[in-house]
Amino acid sequence: MISAQEFIARQDRLLAQCQPNSVCIVPAAGLVTRSRDTEYTFRQDSDFWYLTGFEEPDAWLILSNHPRYGESYRAMVVQEKDKSAEIWHGKRLGAEAALSRFSLDEAFETHELEEALLASIQGQDNVYFTLGYNQSHDRLFTEALNTLREAPKESLAPCAVHDLRPQLHEMRLFKSACEVAMMKAAGEISARAHKRAMQFASPGCFEYQLEAEIHHEFAMAGARSPAYSTIVGSGDNACILHYTQNSAQVNDGDLILIDAGAEYQGYAADITRTFPANGKFSHAQREIYSVVLKALKKRIGYVSARCHAF
Amino acid sequence: MISAQEFIARQDRLLAQCQPNSVCIVPAAGLVTRSRDTEYTFRQDSDFWYLTGFEEPDAWLILSNHPRYGESYRAMVVQEKDKSAEIWHGKRLGAEAALSRFSLDEAFETHELEEALLASIQGQDNVYFTLGYNQSHDRLFTEALNTLREAPKESLAPCAVHDLRPQLHEMRLFKSACEVAMMKAAGEISARAHKRAMQFASPGCFEYQLEAEIHHEFAMAGARSPAYSTIVGSGDNACILHYTQNSAQVNDGDLILIDAGAEYQGYAADITRTFPANGKFSHAQREIYSVVLKALKKRIGYVSARCHAF
Amino acid sequence: MISAQEFIARQDRLLAQCQPNSVCIVPAAGLVTRSRDTEYTFRQDSDFWYLTGFEEPDAWLILSNHPRYGESYRAMVVQEKDKSAEIWHGKRLGAEAALSRFSLDEAFETHELEEALLASIQGQDNVYFTLGYNQSHDRLFTEALNTLREAPKESLAPCAVHDLRPQLHEMRLFKSACEVAMMKAAGEISARAHKRAMQFASPGCFEYQLEAEIHHEFAMAGARSPAYSTIVGSGDNACILHYTQNSAQVNDGDLILIDAGAEYQGYAADITRTFPANGKFSHAQREIYSVVLKALKKRIGYVSARCHAF
Amino acid sequence: MISAQEFIARQDRLLAQCQPNSVCIVPAAGLVTRSRDTEYTFRQDSDFWYLTGFEEPDAWLILSNHPRYGESYRAMVVQEKDKSAEIWHGKRLGAEAALSRFSLDEAFETHELEEALLASIQGQDNVYFTLGYNQSHDRLFTEALNTLREAPKESLAPCAVHDLRPQLHEMRLFKSACEVAMMKAAGEISARAHKRAMQFASPGCFEYQLEAEIHHEFAMAGARSPAYSTIVGSGDNACILHYTQNSAQVNDGDLILIDAGAEYQGYAADITRTFPANGKFSHAQREIYSVVLKALKKRIGYVSARCHAF
Numbered sequence A, B, C, D: 001m002i003s004a005q006e007f008i009a010r011q012d013r014l015l016a017q018c019q020p021n022s023v024c025i026v027p028a029a030g031l032v033t034r035s036r037d038t039e040y041t042f043r044q045d046s047d048f049w050y051l052t053g054f055e056e057p058d059a060w061l062i063l064s065n066h067p068r069y070g071e072s073y074r075a076m077v078v079q080e081k082d083k084s085a086e087i088w089h090g091k092r093l094g095a096e097a098a099l100s101r102f103s104l105d106e107a108f109e110t111h112e113l114e115e116a117l118l119a120s121i122q123g124q125d126n127v128y129f130t131l132g133y134n135q136s137h138d139r140l141f142t143e144a145l146n147t148l149r150e151a152p153k154e155s156l157a158p159c160a161v162h163d164l165r166p167q168l169h170e171m172r173l174f175k176s177a178c179e180v181a182m183m184k185a186a187g188e189i190s191a192r193a194h195k196r197a198m199q200f201a202s203p204g205c206f207e208y209q210l211e212a213e214i215h216h217e218f219a220m221a222g223a224r225s226p227a228y229s230t231i232v233g234s235g236d237n238a239c240i241l242h243y244t245q246n247s248a249q250v251n252d253g254d255l256i257l258i259d260a261g262a263e264y265q266g267y268a269a270d271i272t273r274t275f276p277a278n279g280k281f282s283h284a285q286r287e288i289y290s291v292v293l294k295a296l297k298k299r300i301g302y303v304s305a306r307c308h309a310f
Helices: A004-017 A046-052 A083-089 A095-102 A112-119 A135-150 A167-175 A177-200 A207-220 A235-239 A284-306 B004-017 B046-052 B083-089 B094-100 B112-123 B135-150 B166-173 B177-200 B207-219 B235-240 B281-305 C003-015 C046-052 C085-089 C094-101 C112-120 C135-150 C165-173 C179-202 C209-219 C236-238 C283-305 D003-019 D047-054 D084-091 D094-101 D110-121 D135-152 D163-174 D176-198 D206-218 D233-238 D281-304
Strands: A024-026 A034-035 A060-064 A073-078 A105-107 A124-130 A160-162 A231-234 A256-258 A271-278 B022-027 B032-035 B061-063 B073-078 B106-109 B127-130 B159-162 B231-234 B255-260 B273-276 C022-027 C033-035 C060-064 C072-080 C107-109 C124-126 C160-162 C231-234 C255-260 C272-274 D024-026 D033-035 D059-066 D073-079 D104-107 D124-126 D160-163 D231-234 D255-260 D271-276
Touching: A004 A060, A024 A046, A024 A112, A046 A060, A046 A167, A060 A112, A060 B255, A073 A112, A105 A112, A112 A135, A135 D135, A167 C283, A177 A207, A177 A256, A177 A271, A177 C160, A207 A231, A207 A256, A207 B207, A231 A235, A235 A256, A284 C124, B004 B022, B004 B046, B004 B061, B004 B166, B022 B046, B022 B112, B046 B061, B046 B166, B061 B112, B073 B094, B073 B112, B073 C209, B094 B106, B106 B112, B112 B135, B127 C094, B135 C135, B177 B255, B177 B273, B207 B255, B231 B235, B235 B255, C003 C022, C003 C046, C003 C060, C003 C165, C022 C046, C022 C112, C046 C060, C046 C165, C060 C112, C060 C236, C072 C094, C072 C112, C085 D176, C094 C107, C107 C112, C112 C135, C124 D271, C179 C209, C179 C255, C179 C272, C179 D073, C209 C231, C209 C255, C209 D206, C209 D233, C231 C236, D003 D024, D003 D047, D003 D059, D024 D047, D047 D059, D047 D163, D059 D110, D073 D094, D094 D104, D104 D110, D110 D135, D176 D206, D176 D255, D176 D271, D206 D231, D206 D255, D231 D233, D233 D255
Parallel strands: A024 A124, A073 A105, A124 A160, B022 B127, B073 B106, B127 B159, C022 C124, C072 C107, C124 C160, D024 D124, D073 D104, D124 D160
Antiparallel strands: A024 A060, A060 A073, A160 D160, A231 A256, A256 A271, B022 B061, B061 B073, B159 C160, B231 B255, B255 B273, C022 C060, C060 C072, C231 C255, C255 C272, D024 D059, D059 D073, D231 D255, D255 D271
């Protein structure tokens, strides 16, 4: 688990890279309908997660380095406490608890979103925001801009909108010890799952059963979703790069390609392996496999010699 | 598996309930982004699936009873064959193969969508369409309407837009033998999964592990997704109706509520059971459980006496 | 001026042509920005004007023949009374005065629009609405539909959306005595304006000056806007069908084509005439003019013999 | 008339104030529907007009100081030549003629807009654009951004979007000799129009007739539209700040307030005067008028002493 301090440190590092008189606006993800009144399992936005570790949908993080706030400003808009909604859909943190959990200067509820955006943007020179990523976020944002522009003192609307991602994604490339630990966990879970699928595999089984083995291994370890749609392709299906139907029955003599990785605490593993369904490579299969393996090992050696990251 | 004939029969039954000179327009679901360049597992739209059994995204079914087509008209817009896209994302049926698989009068590719909509709507009195369900479908549809209205002969635009769902959803209430078989399969898979979770459960396990057991049982039987987000709530969590976090550790003495059902070939089971984590009800737990069970049995008896459906 | 009774009679005639259990929803036009904070002269929506004679923007007329209302239902949503807005932009009728002026069963203010739409649509079988005409009206309307569909009793959302215009525009073809009087007035104003432009025209004048003469004649008679963009084309410009630049200087020997009509109380005249800038047709001009005039007269004779409308 | 050189100089001055590696994107205005198939008189966007003097709708100006273009880059997207459209709606300049008239490096036609935007934005660090001003422009722009971001080399999308207006509107504050001349012309036309309305006014005339006198004076001088909706308020109406109904009959003893200014070549006059309808102030009217006049004169003296602009 990432500590509260680490999240604060990330926010501060981001803010330090912004131009003076800037506000960063980072919306969380929302729930996505799967069918009628059912939704896909919620997946938090990666950037929002990286900066907050907050697991609720529809929140907004607001950061500013404007001198009017003193050293810095940290605010969040979160779903309001609501007895009926919480009995139906689960507990919410609420604004009051968010204040202390995230060391905020201010906390707002969803119905105050427009006002909070307006107040935080007003008088800034720069806004950092992922314009173009989500239409309804864009609309809220440009409406706030327009409201400020139409106000008597036009100059109160910021003049520059910067993409938040170049700085933030550069930051995300350099992993903390805690992140490395979680990436390792994701890798280990995924490796176990691949081995289990290999052991399970045999001619006659179905691709989706190999997927089931893998996902079960992931989920038992707390990785409830794969990091990406699991690919289990036998025979010809192994030649479709993102084959995710996983519906065919495995034949004797088939190679099986599995591309699967666990998502653990928001961190992804990504492992692809190819193996014979019946446990033995044919001569031709072995030869091709060996060529690819040799190339891979050479490449890894080449990288290791030049890279001291971990 | 539903036969091709059954899908055709459903389409004909739907069309027979439409007013004369009508066209039905039924769009498939599209892919939904989960994070950056990864997507949730595709879920076909239930109505589109009921009428076609076609598993691809972004298709459109067009049916008409207008006399100009003779007895009836059946068309589909499908993703175009595209070598590169198919190597990346999997094979597509294509327009030509769709023609015979679905006994269509015409088959179009996605880039012909606007034209196909326009041609099929023109001169009709009624359109059956799920207005308001999907903004981009609505836009395509109203643009087609406006194009016809602005054309020299204004009268060629249909004057009534009917909701497709009342008729279609009424039809879907009456299950064929084949559907009943799949519902039974969904129910049996789900019952097995619940039993497996009960056997696995013990103080100290995590809610998400019970979920993992259930989903594995589903997936091994070909039900790759649950019909709705699985609820595993222990202790207090059992009182949140749609608790889907499933993150807590189970305590000795807890009751565990599991609400989970498999989605098999598009058909859903829906089972909720409550049981003691340590295998034994406490006295108070047993009393409440018995009251609820008694009420349930009485209700089932009441229903059975009046209902001869299955 | 159309009487209040005539408007009511029109509404009743429209409602009588709707299917049972129907509601008609007719939005007024809104203000349109010309540049920054200035707007074009407000033009009411023709259909809304025909049914109400109400000159304010952003109103909605709601009519229903549902038996729950007794004989019929008549409501309007209007801009709220607002001291500051009225000092800035002019007086508003307000909901209370609208009640009696338009013999309404209910009157609402703009901030009640969503509720009023919802309440009036709920439980109806049919809605008559000009879907596809205005994006923000469409959004309000489909949001109301979706709210009703998601409500516990799904059946409360109407299943058919009819285009209001076929019936309404058929009604508008048959003019009352009062309408004929206003059309005559529009025609007479326009004829005077054409004559004045002919008298003013001479080589060296500018096309826009002829437009100025025409618009002045219109406006002095209370027709503050032309019914359509006035066309004054001299020389080659006369061959551009909708030439509205009107920027050229008139040459000796030019023919001048003027296509201009006054809009009087919402009723349009439409007159086109061609004449020589210097007062005398050349031989060739006269010949062509005579051929066209002869054709016109023959056609008018043909029409008069078969038509007894006025 | 502003010379072609002056427009080029303005573009260069704007570009010189942009950060390095920048592109400016300035869309023209579009046509606006008044009723069904008729449109309001076209009004060019002020910023686009200031930079180009181009009178056609739906054009885009693209400027860049990116070193890849050498010294600077100047491009325009214009409506394509189209025989049928030009016979109906008037001549279009077309891409070829635009090249030389505006000294462009490249000229594109409307159907190339997406490509031209994409090509010009790609690889830039900054875009100057009036985000939030027009929804369909915003959509085109963010779609171009997203296309670049999703392209293999993500870094090719610019990271900052600046509001074009602060720089441009500061530039527009300092008027050239040619602009001053046009402002003087607008002022003189407007002054003549006010005098004419005063002479025409008498008890019994209608407010809209005074408006007609004013607009005629404007239009005869080539100012086809007022710079803003003309206000003619008599009696109580004079107390509504933006009274534009202008429908009342003038009473004996009324004061009449007229607020009207011509728009000449895109430059606005803005004059307000109050006078007695019957030619003579009452005692009370005169006293108030004198107080206001005295305050005005004092203020003008105060400004003149400190300001040497003209």
